[in-house]
Structures are given as C-alpha cells and as structure tokens.
Amino acid sequence: MEVRTCLIVDDSRIIRKVARRIVEGLGFEVDEAADGAEALTYCAGLMPDVVLLDWNMPVMDGMVFLKRLREQPGGDQPKVLFCTIETAPERIAEALGAGADDYVMKPFDGEILQSKLSEVGAV
Amino acid sequence: MTQDDFDRLQGLLASRAGFRLGRDRIHLAEHRLAPVARREGFDSVDALLQALWVKPVASLGWAVIESMLNPETWFRRDRPVFDTFATELLPAISRVRPGGRVQIWSAGCSTGQEAYSLALGALSAGVTADIVATDLSQRAIDKARSGLFSAFEIQRGLSARTMLDWFQPAEDAWVAQPRLKDAVRFARHNLLDAPTDGTRFDVIVCRNVLSEMEPAQRGRVVDHLERRLMDDGVLILGSEERIEGDTMAFRAVRGRKGLYVKAPSALSRAA
Numbered sequence: 279m280e281v282r283t284c285l286i287v288d289d290s291r292i293i294r295k296v297a298r299r300i301v302e303g304l305g306f307e308v309d310e311a312a313d314g315a316e317a318l319t320y321c322a323g324l325m326p327d328v329v330l331l332d333w334n335m336p337v338m339d340g341m342v343f344l345k346r347l348r349e350q351p352g353g354d355q356p357k358v359l360f361c362t363i364e365t366a367p368e369r370i371a372e373a374l375g376a377g378a379d380d381y382v383m384k385p386f387d388g389e390i391l392q393s394k395l396s397e398v399g400a401v
Numbered sequence: 402m403t404q405d406d407f408d409r410l411q412g413l414l415a416s417r418a419g420f421r422l423g424r425d426r427i428h429l430a431e432h433r434l435a436p437v438a439r440r441e442g443f444d445s446v447d448a449l450l451q452a453l454w455v456k457p458v459a460s461l462g463w464a465v466i467e468s469m470l471n472p473e474t475w476f477r478r479d480r481p482v483f484d485t486f487a488t489e490l491l492p493a494i495s496r497v498r499p500g501g502r503v504q505i506w507s508a509g510c511s512t513g514q515e516a517y518s519l520a521l522g523a524l525s526a527g528v529t530a531d532i533v534a535t536d537l538s539q540r541a542i543d544k545a546r547s548g549l550f551s552a553f554e555i556q557r558g559l560s561a562r563t564m565l566d567w568f569q570p571a572e573d574a575w576v577a578q579p580r581l582k583d584a585v586r587f588a589r590h591n592l593l594d595a596p597t598d599g600t601r602f603d604v605i606v607c608r609n610v611l612s613e614m615e616p617a618q619r620g621r622v623v624d625h626l627e628r629r630l631m632d633d634g635v636l637i638l639g640s641e642e643r644i645e646g647d648t649m650a651f652r653a654v655r656g657r658k659g660l661y662v663k664a665p666s667a668l669s670r671a672a
Contacts, residue, residue, distance in 0.1 A: 366570070367569070370561055370565055371565055373561075374565075381561035386553075387553065390553065393557045394556065394560075396480070
C-alpha cells in the first residue's frame with residue numbers, strides 16, 4: 279500500500295509532537311518543519327501528500343509558504359490544511375483563497391483532524 | 402449505584418424510551434446521572450434514584466432517561482450517505498412530487514448536526530425540502546434549535562468553506578445562519594409513540610438509533626417508521642445497521658448500505 283506523507287509545519291515543538299501522534303495514528307509518515315522556509319526546503323526535495331500548516335511563524339509565515347509552494351513545479355499536489363489559532367472568517371477565507379484545501383482551528387483533536395483529512399481526500 | 406438501582410434504571414429506559422442499557426454500563430450510568438443529580442438538587446446519584454423510585458415524578462424520570470441516551474453525533478456522519486442523499490435521492494424524489502417538494506424526517510436527531518447536514522444537502526441540490534427533526538431529549542432539541550455549535554463540533558464533518566458559507570462566529574462558537582436554521586423544524590418526540598396523524602415522509606433518516614434499542618421495542622419503532630413513510634419513500638439507517646430481523650415491511654436496497662425501501666408485500670397489505 280502506498281505510504282502517505284505528511285509535513286507538519288509549526289513553530290511550536292509541542293504542537294508538532296501532538297499533531298505527529300495523531301497523524302501517525304492515521305497511517306501517515308510524518309516529517310516536521312519549524313517555519314515556512316524549512317518547509318519549502320523540504321518540499322523542494324520531496325513533495326508531501328499533506329501539509330499541516332501553522333500561520334504565524336518566524337522566518338517565513340504560513341501564507342508566504344503556501345503561495346511559494348503553489349508556484350513550485352508539483353506544488354499544486356499537496357493537500358494543505360492550515361492549522362492555526364486564527365479563527366476570524368476573513369482569515370479563513372483568505373487562506374482558502376490563497377490555495378489552502380481546508381482549515382483547522384486550534385485547538386483540535388484526532389477526530390477533527392481525521393474529519394478534515396477525509397474532507398480533502400487524504401484519508 | 403446498587404445493582405438493584407441499575408436494574409430498575411434499565412427497566413425504566415427500556416419501557417419508557419425503548420433503549421437498552423448494557424449490563425457493563427453501570428459506571429457510565431453513574432457518570433451520566435451525576436450532573437442530573439446536581440441540577441435537581443440531590444447530594445448524590447443514589448439520592449436522586451431513591452427519590453425517583455419513591456415518587457416517580459415524570460419530569461425527574463425524563464431527566465434521568467434523557468441523560469442516559471447516547472447523544473453522539475456529528476455533521477455528515479458517514480459522508481457517502483449524505484452525498485447519495487443530495488445527489489441521487491433528493492433529485493429523484495423531487496421530480497415526482499408536486500412542486501418538487503420533498504418531506505424529510507430526521508428521527509433521533511440529537512443535537513441537530515444530522516438535520517442541518519440534510520438541510521445543507523437539500524440547499525446545495527436546489528431541492529425544496531421540508532425537514533422535521535425530532536429527538537427524545539428536550540435538551541438536545543433545545544441545543545439543535547439554537548443552531549449553536551462549539552469550535553470542536555463545527556469542524557467535525559464540515560469543510561471550512563461550508564462553515565464560512567452557512568455559519569457565523571458567535572463568541573467562541575459558531576451559529577447557523579438564519580437561512581439554514583429556518584430550513585429545519587425541531588421537536589421532541591418519542592419513537593415509541595404511534596403516529597397520531599396521517600403525515601408521511603419521503604425520506605426518513607433514523608441512523609444509529611435502532612441499534613441502541615431494546616430488541617422487543619425495535620419492531621414497534623420500525624412499524625411506526627413504516628407507517629410514516631410514503632410507499633415510494635426511503636428509510637436511511639446507520640451504515641452498519643440492519644432491520645431484516647425486525648420486520649418484513651422493508652427490503653434493503655442492494656449495494657447501498659443502510660438504505661431501505663418498502664417491500665412489495667407491505668404495499669399490497671396497505672392497499
């Protein structure tokens with residue numbers, strides 16, 4: 279069976295750890311990046327199937343990463359889910375408009391993540 | 402809780418609501434009754450139950466029964482069913498109904514996510530649907546009617562796009578927009594009660610309810626559902642639920658988990 283990969287992009291080590299546990303439980307192989315720049319470097323080598331993306335991060339935030347990702351060859355392939363404390367409708371709309379496939383509002387749990395991943399066809 | 406109390410609780414739930422409480426659920430029962438005891442001003446679950454057995458006040462009895470029901474639900478639970486509903490069932494039924502109007506009943510709707518999911522399906526399919534949603538629990542109905550969902554509840558089963566299109570923020574929660582709220586009429590109803598009028602539905606959605614019921618009561622409920630369903634209507638159960646053991650009135654739709662239509666024998670019986 280094909281292995282599905284997920285890149286978790288968040289400047290919080292704790293969030294990355296919590297999300298990793300959930301996503302690995304769903305059968306994904308997981309890698310991590312602490313900011314958008316690290317994530318872009320990773321994607322240049324290997325496009326993940328799914329990206330869980332925080333918004334506010336140092337060095338490069340989630341929005342800039344997303345726009346740069348979608349410009350890459352093959353950058354339209356990964357399913358990108360924002361995963362952030364930003365909950366204002368305008369921000370959510372902005373994220374979807376910029377090319378995110380869905381949006382998870384923190385705090386989240388395994389059921390929400392599974393539901394959202396199913397929503398974008400990743401599980 | 403003593404075993405005797407638990408036995409009486411099982412009996413109450415089975416006789417008044419038709420629901421089954423497994424023997425292994427004594428700790429769950431205590432856990433669910435603790436808030437009821439607090440709300441009703443009792444020092445403990447034991448005190449609550451003793452008061453109830455001594456003087457069976459209806460409102461207290463129902464508060465106890467309602468707390469034992471399994472309220473778990475989420476938006477578009479088992480998505481393929483809702484896709485089938487919106488893209489196949491609704492348009493097909495609408496084509497053969499006066500004015501294209503489809504009557505839907507969400508039987509056992511809990512806190513409303515199923516009913517709102519059906520409404521979203523109808524709205525997206527452009528089909529005019531009258532949706533009635535009922536549950537035994539008044540608390541669940543009140544919440545459903547409010548259209549208010551926590552950030553956890555709103556994200557389970559809905560895409561962010563759907564959430565933005567049909568709900569709006571309300572402090573820490575999200576509330577259904579008026580055009581979605583207006584699409585569903587909520588009411589309290591006990592499935593054990595026989596129909597008292599001739600209202601019939603084109604689609605009855607009764608998911609993950611029958612499997613929680615006492616076998617002895619299930620047949621009765623299925624009979625009530627049959628009487629409430631149009632002859633060419635569809636009954637939708639939970640994807641893993643079966644009613645073949647409870648009735649001859651329905652037959653499964655081949656290849657469609659949880660979908661049932663009236664058996665030919667049931668139609669000729671009604672003629």
